[in-house]
Amino acid sequence: MEPMEKNRDFYEKLEKKGVSRRDFMKYCSFLTATMGLSASYVPKVAEVFAAPKQRPPVVWLHFGECTGCTEGVLRSMYPWIDELVLDILDITYHETIMAAAGHQAEENLHNAVKNHAGKFICVVEGSIPTKYEQYGMIGGRSFLEIARDVCPRAAATICIGTCSAFGGIPAASPNPGGYKGIGDALGIKTLNLPGCPTNPVNLVGTVVNYLLMGKLPALDNLGRPLFAYGKTIHDQCPRRSHFENEEFVEEFGSEEAKLGYCLYKVGCKGPETYNNCAVAKFHGGTSWPIQAGHPCMGCSEPNFWDTMTPFYEEM
Amino acid sequence: MGKRIIVDPITRIEGHLRIEVEVSKGKVKNAWSSGQMFRGIETILKGRDPRDAHHFVQRSCGVCTYVHALASVRAVEAAAGVTIPPNARLIRNLLHAAQFQHDHIVHFYHLHALDWVDIVSALKADPKKTATLSENVSNAPWGGSAYYKEVQQRLQTFVDSGQLGPFNNAYWGHPAYKLPPEANLMASAHYIEALRLQAKSAKMHAIFGGKNPHLQSLVVGGITSVRDLNPDRIFQFLHIWKETQKFIEDVYIPDLLAVASFYKEWGAIGGTGNFLAYGDWPSGEKEPDTFMIPRGRVMNRDLTKVLDVDQEKITEDVQHGWYAEGDPKHPFSGVTDPMTEGIKYEPGDKSRFLFWKTETGKYSWIKAPRYESEAYEVGPLARVLVAYAKGNKAVQDVVNSTLKKLDIPADALFSTLGRTAARGLESVLIGGVMDDWVMELVENIRNGDTATYQPWEMPDEGMGYGLNDVPRGALGHWIEIKDKKIKNYQYVVPSTWNLGPRR
Numbered sequence: 001m002e003p004m005e006k007n008r009d010f011y012e013k014l015e016k017k018g019v020s021r022r023d024f025m026k027y028c029s030f031l032t033a034t035m036g037l038s039a040s041y042v043p044k045v046a047e048v049f050a051a052p053k054q055r056p057p058v059v060w061l062h063f064g065e066c067t068g069c070t071e072g073v074l075r076s077m078y079p080w081i082d083e084l085v086l087d088i089l090d091i092t093y094h095e096t097i098m099a100a101a102g103h104q105a106e107e108n109l110h111n112a113v114k115n116h117a118g119k120f121i122c123v124v125e126g127s128i129p130t131k132y133e134q135y136g137m138i139g140g141r142s143f144l145e146i147a148r149d150v151c152p153r154a155a156a157t158i159c160i161g162t163c164s165a166f167g168g169i170p171a172a173s174p175n176p177g178g179y180k181g182i183g184d185a186l187g188i189k190t191l192n193l194p195g196c197p198t199n200p201v202n203l204v205g206t207v208v209n210y211l212l213m214g215k216l217p218a219l220d221n222l223g224r225p226l227f228a229y230g231k232t233i234h235d236q237c238p239r240r241s242h243f244e245n246e247e248f249v250e251e252f253g254s255e256e257a258k259l260g261y262c263l264y265k266v267g268c269k270g271p272e273t274y275n276n277c278a279v280a281k282f283h284g285g286t287s288w289p290i291q292a293g294h295p296c297m298g299c300s301e302p303n304f305w306d307t308m309t310p311f312y313e314e315m
Numbered sequence: 316m317g318k319r320i321i322v323d324p325i326t327r328i329e330g331h332l333r334i335e336v337e338v339s340k341g342k343v344k345n346a347w348s349s350g351q352m353f354r355g356i357e358t359i360l361k362g363r364d365p366r367d368a369h370h371f372v373q374r375s376c377g378v379c380t381y382v383h384a385l386a387s388v389r390a391v392e393a394a395a396g397v398t399i400p401p402n403a404r405l406i407r408n409l410l411h412a413a414q415f416q417h418d419h420i421v422h423f424y425h426l427h428a429l430d431w432v433d434i435v436s437a438l439k440a441d442p443k444k445t446a447t448l449s450e451n452v453s454n455a456p457w458g459g460s461a462y463y464k465e466v467q468q469r470l471q472t473f474v475d476s477g478q479l480g481p482f483n484n485a486y487w488g489h490p491a492y493k494l495p496p497e498a499n500l501m502a503s504a505h506y507i508e509a510l511r512l513q514a515k516s517a518k519m520h521a522i523f524g525g526k527n528p529h530l531q532s533l534v535v536g537g538i539t540s541v542r543d544l545n546p547d548r549i550f551q552f553l554h555i556w557k558e559t560q561k562f563i564e565d566v567y568i569p570d571l572l573a574v575a576s577f578y579k580e581w582g583a584i585g586g587t588g589n590f591l592a593y594g595d596w597p598s599g600e601k602e603p604d605t606f607m608i609p610r611g612r613v614m615n616r617d618l619t620k621v622l623d624v625d626q627e628k629i630t631e632d633v634q635h636g637w638y639a640e641g642d643p644k645h646p647f648s649g650v651t652d653p654m655t656e657g658i659k660y661e662p663g664d665k666s667r668f669l670f671w672k673t674e675t676g677k678y679s680w681i682k683a684p685r686y687e688s689e690a691y692e693v694g695p696l697a698r699v700l701v702a703y704a705k706g707n708k709a710v711q712d713v714v715n716s717t718l719k720k721l722d723i724p725a726d727a728l729f730s731t732l733g734r735t736a737a738r739g740l741e742s743v744l745i746g747g748v749m750d751d752w753v754m755e756l757v758e759n760i761r762n763g764d765t766a767t768y769q770p771w772e773m774p775d776e777g778m779g780y781g782l783n784d785v786p787r788g789a790l791g792h793w794i795e796i797k798d799k800k801i802k803n804y805q806y807v808v809p810s811t812w813n814l815g816p817r818r
Contacts, residue, residue, distance in 0.1 A: 054478075055476065055478050055480075057478070062331070064352060064354050065377075066329065066374045066375060066376050066377040067329040067330070067376065067377040067378050068374065068376075068377020068380060068528040068529055069377065070377065071377045071378055071380065071527075071528045072377075072528060074421075074510070074513065074514065075513075075514045075517050075527065076514065077514055077515075080510065080511050080514065081510050081511075081514060082507045082510045082511065085480060085481065086469065086473050086480075086507075087469075087473075089480070090478040090480050091480045091481050092478075092480060092481075092483065094481055095324055095326045095327075095328075096326070096327060096328075096329065096378075096426075097327065097425065097481045098326050098327070098481040098482075098483075099326075099327075099429040099434075099481060099482050099483075099484075099485035100326065100483065100484045100485050101322055101324065101325055101326040101327075102321065102322035102323055102324070102325075104484045104485065105324055105326055105484075106324075107484055108483050108484050129353075132653075132655055132658070134637075134658040135352065135353045135354075135653070135680075136331065136351070136352045136353075137331065137333075137351045137352070138323065138324050138331055138351065139323045139324060140323065169354065169356065169359070169371065169374045170354035170355065170356075170359075172359045172371075173359070174358065174359070175359075176353070176354075176355030176358050176359070176653060177353060177354065177355060177653075179354070196374065196529060197377060197528055197529060251768075251770060252534055252536065252537065252539050252541075252767075252768040253536075253537060253539075253541060253766060253767050253768025253769075253770070254768075257539070257541055257542075257768075258541050258542065258765065260542055282521050282525070282526035282527070283514075283517065283518045283521040283526070283527070284518075286518050286521035286522060287521045287522060287524075287525050287526065287543070288525055288526060289525040289526065289531035289532075290525075291525060291542075291543075292523070292524060292525030292526075292531060292532040292539060292540040292543065293532065293539035293540050293541055293542055293543075294525060294531045294532050294534070294539040294540075297370060297531070305359075305371070309363065309364065309367055310363070310364035310366065310367055311364075311366070311367045311370060312364070312366050312367070312534075313364075
């Protein structure tokens with residue numbers, strides 16, 4: 001099939017699903033911009049979504065986590081989650097959505113890792129108890145054992161959420177289980193998409209980048225893609241002018257809160273937090289914490305449960 | 316000795332659960348339910364600022380987001396003697412009810428349905444007949460043979476690719492799947508539609524909570540999303556609410572009844588005896604008196620009387636949990652002291668016929684909650700039964716008409732079928748009152764009341780608890796404050812009631 005024809009087909013399919021070509025291209029432009037690519041990439045991004053022949057295999061592991069990052073991805077609105085699952089990716093193992101359980105589930109994991117060795121993307125949600133391995137077990141194997149078995153055989157390991165990236169909440173002081181992020185626990189390099197939970201746009205952006213360029217996006221020294229984590233919340237905050245003008249909220253519910261003043265004095269951690277929440281927002285641009293009048297809690301920074309608390313005290 | 320079956324991991328849940336059963340002559344003779352992960356959030360909370368607790372505990376579960384945060388701010392407000400303004404109560408109620416709508420839909424379609432719906436069998440369906448079936452039993456806004464043909468084609472392409480993804484290696488084709496191909500195709504189509512609906516539905520949380528999961532607009536004293544109390548946002552909320560509620564009424568409930576009619580034997584399987592509900596949705600300052608869903612207990616399936624709930628009678632036991640030995644304790648004096656060595660999985664002596672030993676040792680990270688030493692089921696069925704037994708007319712009407720429609724006896728309520736039905740029925744009732752709360756909120760704002768926060772002072776010392784009823788069941792958080800810091804924090808969550816070990 002000619003590319004043009006293939007595309008027409010694709011847009012027809014989209015329109016049947018109630019998505020106009022214009023909306024779709026708008027989304028691709030948004031994603032292309034989020035990834036920091038030039039506008040010439042927009043049609044290529046669109047191509048990635050045009051149902052590849054061989055869907056890239058994904059093994060999604062759950063360790064010490066709350067499934068919030070999975071839930072975040074389920075809220076993906078473009079592409080919709082059913083497109084990610086049925087048309088774009090081959091999610092071979094994912095405990096929250098898979099039909100199989102018990103030994104059939106174990107078998108799926110085993111086969112995926114064996115059959116796609118060196119080719120699958122491993123997405124990890126949750127951290128790993130390293131001091132007391134028995135604090136986290138699946139099918140009789142510890143999280144650590146599973147991670148040691150699976151991650152090194154992946155084409156790339158993507159850590160979704162602050163837990164898998166940096167340890168997250170189970171690693172908060174006094175870290176009862178000796179929990180660590182995947183990179184630390186295994187001594188490997190991982191691509192980190194921290195957040196509590198991660199904005200699905202940043203996972204989709206990373207995966208599209210991978211499918212498009214055949215490689216992972218540029219990262220900072222903490223393994224975070226620069227397209228998403230290159231600037232602080234503070235530098236992108238729509239309330240920034242209030243900070244400069246020293247217009248602060250000092251009590252929730254106050255007149256200043258109603259006026260949308262800066263939340264710095266009620267504990268906002270935006271100046272020390274690298275993420276794109278202010279620009280990407282959540283749920284198709286519906287809102288984000290500061291828009292909801294709540295200080296940023298620094299949830300994509302390493303050890304934020306310790307370094308950013310008390311949350312409601314000025315930094 | 317019966318046959319031993321181990322299912323680990325249990326999938327389509329949040330967390331890590333192992334179930335082991337001993338089956339003899341087709342019946343479960345013995346069972347062990349084992350939580351397989353310990354993170355230690357209760358320990359991590361010690362010594363921290365009580366205002367921060369709700370952010371920590373919300374990370375207990377990302378599927379059941381919001382609910383732990385709500386229980387936590389309620390507990391701290393109780394300890395500090397804070398009464399929140401009516402608008403804060405209404406917004407919290409709306410977010411809480413939106414969580415029920417969302418969570419029950421996801422539970423039915425995405426977590427549970429694959430146990431009833433054979434997706435592969437849907438490929439054999441006649442799209443025309445499916446369209447007729449759908450018209451007869453459902454009020455879904457999509458349908459027609461062209462629609463079902465396209466869904467089927469999409470599934471066919473998916474299956475033909477040989478990459479079955481999350482649908483690989485399941486029991487497709489097993490005789491325990493009872494739906495005819497056409498019903499399977501209809502349900503599969505709705506599985507996909509529900510995936511999109513739930514993404515839209517979660518926007519309600521984003522509007523007043525900044526994002527979902529893990530909302531960020533609750534604070535001890537009220538809510539922060541004061542700038543979202545404008546007509547534009549409220550209308551947007553109402554719009555999504557309506558789409559979600561229509562889905563529940565026009566798609567979810569008809570699907571539930573259609574599926575249930577093929578699985579009536581499950582009306583005699585999976586029942587328990589005791590039911591506990593804390594109730595929720597206050598319409599005033601007095602709790603639980605003003606709750607929409609009432610608080611109460613039903614014992615031994617006796618619906619002629621509803622017993623009261625006194626939180627002082629709740630204890631947690633660690634005899635079979637991987638914790639340091641101790642007596643059953645009320646959460647205010649609760650201890651979370653995990654073992655650090657000798658953690659062995661001991662679900663009962665497998666060679667007991669040789670040695671006549673039936674001893675079960677420690678086998679779970681879940682503690683065993685009890686009310687006056689009795690185990691209780693919590694969740695949709697508990698809430699519906701308590702409300703039914705209390706004479707709540709709306710609940711009695713939907714329950715009785717459902718029993719009639721399915722032509723099953725009242726006894727069938729105490730079962731997997733009853734539990735699944737209760738989840739759907741309460742979605743209709745809880746979602747159905749949300750527009751009234753929105754209007755109440757609008758009325759307040761129209762009258763110039765935009766208060767969403769009550770200023771307060773942290774006490775040096777204090778104790779408080781927050782009891783919610785959340786999608787999975789009765790949830791309680793207990794906090795003790797000393798020197799303005801958390802001295803002890805314990806929570807007893809629905810899944811510990813439902814999945815905790817023996818004692």
